[in-house]
Amino acid sequence: MFKIPESVLVMIYSGEQVLLLERAWPEGFWQSVTGSLEPGESWWDAAVRELREETGFVAENMVDTGVRNRFPIVPPWRERYAPEVEFNEERIFTLALPAPDLPQLRPREHVGYAWLPAAEAARRTGSWTNRDAIYRHFGARLDARQAAS
Numbered sequence: 807m808f809k810i811p812e813s814v815l816v817m818i819y820s821g822e823q824v825l826l827l828e829r830a831w832p833e834g835f836w837q838s839v840t841g842s843l844e845p846g847e848s849w850w851d852a853a854v855r856e857l858r859e860e861t862g863f864v865a866e867n868m869v870d871t872g873v874r875n876r877f878p879i880v881p882p883w884r885e886r887y888a889p890e891v892e893f894n895e896e897r898i899f900t901l902a903l904p905a906p907d908l909p910q911l912r913p914r915e916h917v918g919y920a921w922l923p924a925a926e927a928a929r930r931t932g933s934w935t936n937r938d939a940i941y942r943h944f945g946a947r948l949d950a951r952q953a954a955s
């Protein structure tokens with residue numbers, strides 16, 4: 807069964823720290839919580855499910871940012887989609903936690919995690935949409951910090 811070309815990204819943060827997860831494959835690929843919608847699932851429900859599956863966190867105070875991204879599906883992921891599918895639509899959510907917390911990882915999907923300052927998280931993530939989500943949320947503060955250094 808092919809994946810639906812609609813996905814969610816949930817950027818989790820606490821203060822100025824962003825949680826990134828290291829994927830089991832491809833090795834060394836860091837990103838926020840992500841995942842495809844399942845048949846009949848709403849964007850919101852997919853974000854809640856992926857958040858729970860990938861971290862064990864609950865979606866209290868999760869926000870749908872209204873940001874939508876459309877991008878071509880790159881070769882390493884192509885075989886997961888029907889042959890005629892070329893693009894994926896992604897919706898961005900955020901979740902603020904009162905303090906950095908330990909995620910409960912699923913080892914076959916993620917092998918590590920890191921709470922990073924927002925600027926470092928933006929540099930480390932392998933996803934341009936993830937980087938964009940970080941900059942949209944922390945943008946003015948990141949720009950001010952970079953100008954001061």
